[in-house]
Amino acid sequence: MTSLELTTDDAMSKGLVDEFTHCFTGECRVNVLQILFRINQVLTQNADLATLVSIILDGMRQQMRMQRGVMMLYDRHSDAIFIHDSFGLTEEERGRGIYAPGEGITGKVVETGKPIIIPRVIDSPDFLDRTRAHNKGRKQDKLAFFCVPIVLAQKVLGTICAERVYMNQRLLNQDAELLAMVASLIAPAVELYLIENVDKVRLETENRRLKSELKQRFRPTNIIGNSKPMQEVYAMVHKVASTKATVLLLGESGVGKELVASALHYNSPVADGPFIKANCAALPEALAESELFGHERGAFTSAIATHKGYFEQASGGTIFLDEVGELSLPTQAKLLRVLQERTFERVGGAKPVKVDVRIIAATNRNLAEMVAEGTFREDLFYRLNVFPITIPPLRDRGSDVITLADHFVTTYAAEIGKPIKRISTPAINMLMSYHWPGNVRELENVIERSVILAEEGVIHGYDLPPSLQTPTETGTGFSGTLEDRVTAVEYEMIVEALKASNGNVGQAATTLGLTRRMLGLRMDRHRLTYKTFRTAGLRPRN
Numbered sequence: 001m002t003s004l005e006l007t008t009d010d011a012m013s014k015g016l017v018d019e020f021t022h023c024f025t026g027e028c029r030v031n032v033l034q035i036l037f038r039i040n041q042v043l044t045q046n047a048d049l050a051t052l053v054s055i056i057l058d059g060m061r062q063q064m065r066m067q068r069g070v071m072m073l074y075d076r077h078s079d080a081i082f083i084h085d086s087f088g089l090t091e092e093e094r095g096r097g098i099y100a101p102g103e104g105i106t107g108k109v110v111e112t113g114k115p116i117i118i119p120r121v122i123d124s125p126d127f128l129d130r131t132r133a134h135n136k137g138r139k140q141d142k143l144a145f146f147c148v149p150i151v152l153a154q155k156v157l158g159t160i161c162a163e164r165v166y167m168n169q170r171l172l173n174q175d176a177e178l179l180a181m182v183a184s185l186i187a188p189a190v191e192l193y194l195i196e197n198v199d200k201v202r203l204e205t206e207n208r209r210l211k212s213e214l215k216q217r218f219r220p221t222n223i224i225g226n227s228k229p230m231q232e233v234y235a236m237v238h239k240v241a242s243t244k245a246t247v248l249l250l251g252e253s254g255v256g257k258e259l260v261a262s263a264l265h266y267n268s269p270v271a272d273g274p275f276i277k278a279n280c281a282a283l284p285e286a287l288a289e290s291e292l293f294g295h296e297r298g299a300f301t302s303a304i305a306t307h308k309g310y311f312e313q314a315s316g317g318t319i320f321l322d323e324v325g326e327l328s329l330p331t332q333a334k335l336l337r338v339l340q341e342r343t344f345e346r347v348g349g350a351k352p353v354k355v356d357v358r359i360i361a362a363t364n365r366n367l368a369e370m371v372a373e374g375t376f377r378e379d380l381f382y383r384l385n386v387f388p389i390t391i392p393p394l395r396d397r398g399s400d401v402i403t404l405a406d407h408f409v410t411t412y413a414a415e416i417g418k419p420i421k422r423i424s425t426p427a428i429n430m431l432m433s434y435h436w437p438g439n440v441r442e443l444e445n446v447i448e449r450s451v452i453l454a455e456e457g458v459i460h461g462y463d464l465p466p467s468l469q470t471p472t473e474t475g476t477g478f479s480g481t482l483e484d485r486v487t488a489v490e491y492e493m494i495v496e497a498l499k500a501s502n503g504n505v506g507q508a509a510t511t512l513g514l515t516r517r518m519l520g521l522r523m524d525r526h527r528l529t530y531k532t533f534r535t536a537g538l539r540p541r542n
């Protein structure tokens with residue numbers, strides 16, 4: 001037994017007995033079965049999410065004798081997790097409970113899809129107490145916390161979290177297991193609720209978001225994604241944007257370096273000045289110097305007039321040197337001088353030109369390695385590397401993939417003028433499983449293409465390119481054989497038809513051009529049951 005664990009006698013002597021005596025006797029273990037039984041009962045009666053949640057929260061409070069219980073929903077669109085229902089919190093505390101994935105204990109459970117159990121919550125560095133419910137009352141320091149995800153088809157839809165007086169690890173694990181069971185029972189109902197109440201959920205999140213501190217966290221407006229690694233990027237951008245320090249943006253191709261560069265500029269004191277992009281890889285060797293630093297009239301045969309280079313054009317603003325690792329050694333030497341003295345000469349000129357520019361450079365190359373190989377100047381590397389920011393690859397950003405996909409769907413659907421309501425569950429799984437070598441740029445292209453292909457307002461797995469459907473690359477479990485792919489498409493079409501018909505098999509069969517019996521057989525083969533697709537309040541005649 002750890003020093004934190006209590007015996008019944010300890011508990012009694014400490015006056016905590018009310019909360020859990022019955023749990024030592026095993027009575028509460030029997031009681032909890034009643035909760036499962038009730039949930040199962042109402043699930044078969046087609047009850048709505050509100051009824052289910054009230055049974056769960058009542059059970060947590062009365063049978064399991066918990067101090068606090070919270071059911072949270074994850075709104076992918078706004079990338080926020082908020083309290084849907086709870087006990088043990090005031091209305092005000094409830095309103096403050098809003099998190100981003102990766103943030104605090106709840107955010108971590110949503111990000112990883114794994115439960116978290118903490119014997120003494122106030123000791124946990126991840127515990128944010130955003131609701132501020134822990135400032136009050138005695139026994140707060142004795143509370144254990146556990147949080148389980150509500151997951152369906154690898155998609156985290158929300159969490160059930162609870163606090164109770166700590167007794168011992170075994171009982172805590174048992175409670176968490178029970179809540180995990182409850183979470184998996186109600187997951188289909190939660191998904192239906194989220195689909196059906198998309199607008200309500202969004203409005204609710206937005207209202208809460210407006211009232212919460214989340215609003216105050218810094219995120220450049222056009223950069224999408226709230227994953228932990230991106231929050232670190234935002235924090236760095238926030239720190240350095242207001243200075244004139246040279247910034248080096250590192251990261252694979254397509255991660256959003258240019259977007260971050262523009263965020264740095266537009267949040268800087270020179271935001272009203274020009275933002276000039278110079279793509280060093282696209283500059284032909286012979287013209288690189290003249291493009292960057294300009295030339296005097298007659299400097300070379302085609303120099304018929306004086307030309308201001310990118311540095312002069314950026315004067316009073318920011319120059320963004322993209323792919324800086326591609327510059328030749330002579331051009332690097334000239335760039336070093338600008339960095340040191342903010343002075344250069346135009347090609348063919350002798351007069352020094354002084355500029356006042358903020359320099360942001362970016363590269364997907366390993367500059368330190370290039371220095372070792374002798375292809376990049378060491379002194380220039382140190383001058384550029386004053387404030388490096390590494391933008392993480394998309395595969396390390398968790399649910400940002402879906403947030404970004406949603407964002408691009410909205411953008412391209414509006415551009416093409418085609419209403420797209422949602423991305424199907426199998427398509428979401430494919431997007432989440434893929435390793436995105438081309439990062440956000442690749443995701444953007446994939447979504448643009450799928451918006452063009454999509455029919456009936458839904459992006460399906462088969463609207464995504466074949467590269468996302470190869471098992472070795474995606475890990476989606478689809479093998480390359482024709483039969484397996486046909487099975488995957490069949491599964492998806494049946495799921496969609498059942499969703500659209502609220503679980504009415506007859507109606508779904510008609511949509512699919514099958515008899516009811518044929519569809520029944522196929523549903524058995526895919527282990528699908530119409531109950532999963534029933535919508536609250538509607539009882540289809542099957």
Ligand SMILES: Nc1ncnc2c1ncn2[C@@H]1O[C@H](COP(=O)(O)OP(=O)(O)OP(=O)(O)O)[C@@H](O)[C@H]1O
Nearest residue numbers: 222223224225252253254255256257258259440441
């Ligand atoms: N977090 C993000 N939110 C929204 N759009 C993004 C995000 N990151 C990247 N994009 C979009 O993805 C595309 C590629 O981004 P960007 O050009 O900034 O990448 P990069 O790292 O500079 O690529 P490269 O190294 O190839 O120049 C752009 O259309 C950009 O708008």
